Amino acid sequence: MKKTIQVILLMVCGLIFSTQAHTEKAPRVILIGIDGMSAAGFQHAFTPNLDQIVKDGLITLNARIAMPSVSAPNWATHLMGTGPEQHGVTFNGWTPATTVLSPLCADNLGYFPSVFTVFRQQRPDLKTCFFYDWKELADMFNPADIGYSKYQQPEQFRENIKEAADYIVTQKPDFAFLYIGHPDEVGHEYKWESPEYLKAIEDVDSALGYLFDKLREKGLYDDTFILVVSDHGGVEYSHGGLSASEMNVPWIIKGPGIVQGRMYSLPLNTLQTAPTIVSLFGLSLPSCWIGKPAELIFSKDGGAPLHKDIYVPAPELPFLKNMSDSPVRFEIKSPYKDLVVRYEIGDVLPTVASPVYTGPIILEKSCTVQAAAFKDKVMSKVEKAEFIKVCPIESYGLEPEPSPRYAGNGPSSLFDKKEASADFKDKAWLGFEGSNVTLSMVMKASGSNKVVISCLHQPSSWIFAPKGIKVEGSTDGSKWQQLGQWSAESATAKIKSGKLQLEVPLALSESKILRVYIQSMGTCPDGHPGSGHAAWLFIDEVWAE
Structure with missing residues (x-):
């Protein structure tokens, strides 16, 4: 009899706990995946919208991805809290039917549990969505786990971002995954870190400005957690190797209580993305995930004193290289008003003692201009422009x-x-x-x-x-x-x-x-x-x- 009463009490308590969990206000999380965005590309490109996310949160430029440095295995790693050796997504074009290495755990259709699976199983009341412009990316997730999904052609990445933004601010999903493949495609065509590649990142940043503005307009920005991640960098026209340029990528997070404007100082790898998201909702991690949530990202946990280094974004130069038979007006832009930009003309790198940029410079001879932004003696990456004065x-x-x-x-x-x-x-x-x-x-x-x-x-x-x-x-x-x-x-x-x-x-x-x-x-x-x-x-x- 006592045992029966205990079971009934446990059932009642479980029901009460379940009801409380389901009525409790869930956080809003948006995961933005930018395919092929390297750490150097993010630093060199002029990205005022993403820079504002960094200013409102934390960034590391050394998040370590999984091997191999290929897209599908690494997006699976971001969303599944473990590496290819566990989740089994080892190549682009993977499906449960084509798997070579069986997942360590899987549902009856052969899918390894993703963040979408966790939400469906533990919080089926939560609304989830998935917007993407690489068709094969959806093949690694059980479609039954995802609340709403929408695919756009790769060249329609701007429309993809706009549709996602409109859906997010009107339908207010609890979790949204927005994937953008444009930089990766341009990197393969024109080379990583090329002017065309940097412009691709800048075009994505510009399009994301619509999403961030919509969130602010609807009063949703401040209480939304936003993560911005990448799957790999690149060397020349490709990736798949083990170089730092391919294996280390940006990882950004901002949201209520997150430490602001600092460089994340602890080691971090992309296995931690999914666990970090799930932990924000207070849910349990699947037993087959080996990644752990990113540590000490909140100010209340003592993260601010730990992450001491300020992130200073580089200034924007009007060109990387320019030829003209007449003098040119050279104007430098900084993403933040509180930064001081210093520059040098020639082969000398800028320092805290270099001239302060106060207004446009007129270049009359062939030269190199190098500039960096400074805040409290912390220096950004140096940007470099070459001007060639040609004879008419x-x-x-x-x-x-x-x-x-x-x-x-x-x-x-x-x-x-x-x-x-x-x-x-x-x-x-x-x-x-x-x-x-x-x-x-x-x-x-x-x-x-x-x-x-x-x-x-x-x-x-x-x-x-x-x-x-x-x-x-x-x-x-x-x-x-x-x-x-x-x-x-x-x-x-x-x-x-x-x-x-x-x-x-x-x-x-x-x-x-x-x-x-x-x-x-x-x-x-x-x-x-x-x-x-x-x-x-x-x-x-x-x-x-």
Whole structure:
């Protein structure tokens, strides 16, 4: 009889506890996943909206991801509180039907428990949603665990963010996962840390501004926990390796009671993302999760004294590289008003003793500008911009015409002061198949001291750097003298694949007319798969300084 009464009491207590848990106000958590956003990319890109999240919370730039540094295994790790060796998602395109390594624990359909599973099992009253623009990402979650989901095509990442924002502020889900794949796609196409890649991060930041503004407008921002995470960085055009650039990523959290404006000082890995989210709701972690919640993230727990370092975002420069035949106005922007920006012109790095930026600088000569933001002697990452003052041209000529397949915008492409990307399909490139090239430039004034040829060396695509360059000068177009030359054989450094800028120093002369002979490789060299076939010469810009 006593045993029966005890059981009844336990059942009643359990019912009371369950009712209290279900009526208790749950926190609002938004997890923002930005695919391929590296630590360096986040630091170099101008991201005022994400920087504000950092100012309102904590950041580490050294969150360690799981091996391999591939997307699906690492998004599973973020959402499943354990690594690929446990959850079994070991490659992109994973499904329960294609699994190679069986999950250590799984439901009857073969899915490892995710945060969505925890919410459905322990708090079925909570509303969850999932917005994404990589279709295969959804294959790692049991769809029955997710309250609402919406897929957009990858190129519609802005629409994806906007729909998520509108849903969040109107439907008020308790947990939302917003995935954005744009930076990863641009990194694969243009290279990690390239201008195009940094702009991709900036475009995502701009689009996220809509979400954050909506939260503020509806009075939801202050009491919402927001986590911003990434799955990997990259090297050159890819990832999957073990370098720090691939394995260490940003991890950001802000919300009620979270330490503000500091660098998270404890070791952290992405296995801790899901446990941190679940712990915010006061729920139990599944027994097969091995990750633990991020420690000491709240001020009340003593996190503020522990995380001493202030995060100072880098300033925004107007360009990374710019060519102009006239002076340019150089304006530096800082994401926070309370930061001091200091700069140096030349190869010297800025310090606390460097000049304070107070307004636009006029650049009249070729130079490098380096700038950093400072707060309480804490310095941001240094941003660097290169300005090239080119000699103005009155007219130009080109022989022969480029191949119709790679004709760019015609000969003017070589003198428009706009460099192409490293992709030979970029329409800024002019391609010449097996032929030498002759350029002529009539300058507005004499005194040029060098000519620079911007070209591409990509042997895997049968594209080779010039074999040699010769520059002649004339005052009247009839009498010519050699002013300078360059040859691949005499180059002091080995020519590496990628974009090249080949400089030809010129002898002092009164020449206003320059003629540039560019010698092609002619045919692919011995040992190359295309040996004996025509080699391509790709040029995107030519200028004199």
